Amino acid sequence: MLATLNKAKAFMGVSEEDDSQDLTILSALAAASAAIERECNRSFEHKLYRQTLDGSGTQFLRLRNYPVESVSLLKVDGKEEDADSFTIEPENGMLFRRSGWPQGARLVEVEYLAGYTLPSDETGAEPATLPENIQLACIMLAQILLRSPGVKSERVGDISVTYDEAGLPAVVKSLLRL
Template sequence: MLCTLERFKRHMSIPEDDKSMDDELRLYLMVATQSIEKHCKRTFRKQTYTEQLNGYDDSPYVNLRNYPIHKVISIMSRHGEITDYESVGDGRLFRSNGWPNGKHNLTVTYVGGYVLPGEETDTAPRTLPETLEFACILYAQSLHDRQFIPSGVQTERLGEMSVTYAHQQSEKDMPPTVISLINPYVGRWY
């Protein structure tokens, strides 16, 4: 998850020793994480990935989804392994004479992503940008707060009875603040 349960509880002013809502809060964090990753068209956890990519001989670049890239293990084409490339940052690989032309003709195996909160070790400190963690906190909080609002009701007045209905929210709706925080991490490959 992009945020630990402990940090989310502190943000929500829930005592750490109060375990009564842990499962529910963990669910909000998981939904927020999955929604953010879906919006960004990528995964953030540091791990080994294998991607099938299209190569174009007229383009010296290919883009990998799950940057930052820590290590490219192999790049295979139909004609064998490719070794004459360089990583130029943000998941981009550069090859001066272009890539073999074809659909899904490159298989790249690499280690990429961020060390997530709660997964850090003495030798691998947390590297996830704070903006992504904060976006997860805000989105999880908004999911939590929505449960107390009657579905579709935006405003309500008792004197002379008046109800205003909002558009029906779907689970993919995110607060504008969350979208602005995560937009810099949206993949550029589609």
């Protein structure tokens, strides 16, 4: 998840000792984390990713997940490339290749280590590297979900419910810079 239970409880004014709402808050944090990753079209977790990409026809190729720590495998049109044939721009997930990337569907296969260390309440956990604005966006979205479960309208006669599909609230988008 993109935020911890303890941080969410502190933000929401819930005592750390009060565990009566923990399951509800954790569920909202999980839903908020999934919605943010879906909206951003990327995963934030630090792990090994594998992607097959279309060749861009330019010198730059964007990977979905970043920051990129390293590339362990790069194949272009089925041929493995040397590590010195490209450079990584870690913060924006770009691979630069002076000779350019070929243009075409599904020509580039990449395996790479990328992402952030996610926050954790576990004792001895590695310190989080996920930016604070993303953690805050997750907590704020979870709080919004807890207040309003997304029902846009209801009708009792012949029972009808309409759900709001407007996407993320503006305050969350601004924290994510979408």
